[in-house]
Amino acid sequence: MAEAPSFDPAHPWGGNSRNATVDVNAQYSGFEYHYTYLVFCGFIVWLIIPGIGLLYGGLARRKSSLTMLFQSLMVASITTFQWMFWGYSLAYSRTANAFIGDLANFGMMKVQAAPSPGSVYIPEIVFCLYQMLFCACTVQIVVGGSFERGRIMPSLVFGFWWATIVYCPIACWTWNANGWLYNLPSLDFAGGGPVHIASGWAALAYAFMLGKRKQHGEKSHGKPHNTTLVFLGTILIWFGWFGFNGGSALNATVRAMYAAFNTNTAASTGAIGWVLVDYIRTGGKFSVVGACEGAIAGLVGITPAAGYVSCWPAALIGFLTAVVCALLQDINEWLNIDEGLYVFKLHGIGGMVGSFLTGIFADSAISALDGSSLYPGGWNGNGIQIGKQFAEITAISSYSFIVSCILLLIMKYIPGLHLRASEEAEMRGLDLDQFFDEQIGESDWSNFVRDDMMMMHGMQRQEAADQSGVVSSEGSMERQAVEPERKD
CATH class of the missing domain: 1.10.3430.10 (Ammonium transporter AmtB like domains)
Structure with missing residues (x-):
């Protein structure tokens, strides 16, 4: 039976392969x-x-x-x-x-x-x-x-x-x-x-x-x-x-x-x-x-x-x-x-x-x-x-x-290495935010995300208007459109 190989500290590379007479295998x-x-x-x-x-x-x-x-x-x-x-x-x-x-x-x-x-x-x-x-x-x-x-x-x-x-x-x-x-x-x-x-x-x-x-x-x-x-x-x-x-x-x-x-x-x-x-x-x-x-x-x-x-x-x-x-x-x-x-x-x-x-x-x-x-x-x-x-x-x-x-x-706290994506990027999705020409799924996905973003901005404007006590007609229309989604 062949003898098991052993590590030799004098030859830490396992042999000099540059020497044609040495077969490290x-x-x-x-x-x-x-x-x-x-x-x-x-x-x-x-x-x-x-x-x-x-x-x-x-x-x-x-x-x-x-x-x-x-x-x-x-x-x-x-x-x-x-x-x-x-x-x-x-x-x-x-x-x-x-x-x-x-x-x-x-x-x-x-x-x-x-x-x-x-x-x-x-x-x-x-x-x-x-x-x-x-x-x-x-x-x-x-x-x-x-x-x-x-x-x-x-x-x-x-x-x-x-x-x-x-x-x-x-x-x-x-x-x-x-x-x-x-x-x-x-x-x-x-x-x-x-x-x-x-x-x-x-x-x-x-x-x-x-x-x-x-x-x-x-x-x-x-x-x-x-x-x-x-x-x-x-x-x-x-x-x-x-x-x-x-x-x-x-x-x-x-x-x-x-x-x-x-x-x-x-x-x-x-x-x-x-x-x-x-x-x-x-x-x-x-x-x-x-x-x-x-x-x-x-x-x-x-x-x-x-x-x-x-x-x-x-x-x-x-x-x-x-x-x-x-x-x-x-x-x-x-x-x-x-x-x-x-x-x-x-x-x-x-x-x-x-x-x-x-x-x-x-x-x-x-x-x-x-x-x-x-x-x-x-x-x-x-x-x-x-x-x-x-x-x-x-x-x-x-x-x-x-x-x-x-x-x-x-x-x-290192400039440029902040860990978290922006709120807008998170709502859009990291794919559309961090990739320049690729996405998962069909081409209509970007349209879906755009509509989702429009709804989100509508909700934010409505919340701001509610806080100030002023509800615009545009905000009222957006709220009517968003509330059914909340119920779902």
Whole structure:
């Protein structure tokens, strides 16, 4: 059997490829299937990015849908630059301290053919690509907090700096061999903390700092404009999640295959759980959007547990996570925050539930399927693991929310980076306000928005006239035209 490759500090690049006599691939001879599998997983993880864009675009009202699609592409682009510039180094440099990495790999320095810090079977350039896609997906989830009222350019600036000062430190805590949560250890197989808990709390902070949408509370605010986009986005997310969880073993062992099986299991039982809650709540009716949300909740719940639990606990984790999230449909009203995409409910709360249940159901027999790992949980009598999961949950939740609020507050007072679109832009829709020649749907959509704007201005003039005690004949006609709409 071939000897496993090992990292040589004297050759941090993994060999001198400029020397024609040196074959940097030779060290992986006999182990190529590991990084081939991980590259494939990375490719399908990328599909989560347009999947989130379609999901968010479908959930938005029609006049702000294009914004969500555009951000999905641009967030991936901005995050790629951030990761190459210093993000990877801050998260995964081998000389990191317990909280954050240094700049040893700044600008992709020494990131090439050497065995990666995550697994000696994976060249570092492959590991870097795979983890970069995790960061991109996370930042895209976060910008959902700007839903229907956040300006695009500030959201991209926020995404760059959020990845730098929130995601990268938390990823270092959790997955870097020097990180404090890694050595505690808390159990987080594929990102329950860095991806979901962190993004959920950050999206809540974003929505909190922006304030509520205009006309918040009207029925039209809660209805997705295109259920087909929601469904298609969910399917891409579900498919991409096979790579998200299945690749997080960082090898092509039976453990990775088991994690993929658990992923599909939890998504399926999550959809069942949410639909069941909807069915009871509505007296026997169904919701396509509810089924999609349930599947995503199940995926979120199983993310930290996928490579630690057996298949029946995975089914239970998906089901329970979805039921808990579905029962919290009024969370925005309880918190008095307008977080319209329910990122906090699905990712923040779902991630916390999943992390907690991981501590209960982690089974060393499952982690041992890779031939080397033993991570017992409450299932094996290691009850203290549940407390360690609480440490992860509280640390990541508080850090993400507080630092996100501080970052947004700083940006709010920087000229040109004010976070929120104008009231007129919000009423017109962000698409017509921030795009010069494109829109979702048919050409008559712009006419509909123009009529809507005329009605809004009529209402404003009438309110001003009422306050001054003077009601003009023009205002009276506008009021008659507007009042039937209010009744609807």
